[in-house]
Amino acid sequence: MPIVCEFLGIKVCMFFANCEHNPPHVHIYTSGNKAEVAISTGEIIKGAIADNKTRLVKEFMSSYKNELMDMWNKQEIRRIEKWKIVN
Secondary structure, three states: OOEEEEEOOEEEEOOOOOOOOOOOEEEEEEOOEEEEEEOOOOOEEEEEOOHHHHHHHHHHHHHHHHHHHHHHHHOOOOOOOOOOOOO
């Protein structure tokens, strides 16, 4: 599972195998929950995560939307090492 970023118990992953599908999305893993989140909107398109994690994921997605789309389009994963949470 290629991890793009990890923060506060949240793992953001992206896959490119032939089994991936549109819309462009990332996989979110938290303690016991998983979801697929659309890169363009930050909305959950499959699965569910806790409400308090949803806000953080949406903020992350908004901050890195262009970079995540670039990774999706080029099929090149780059690790986002430091993400500062803005309250």
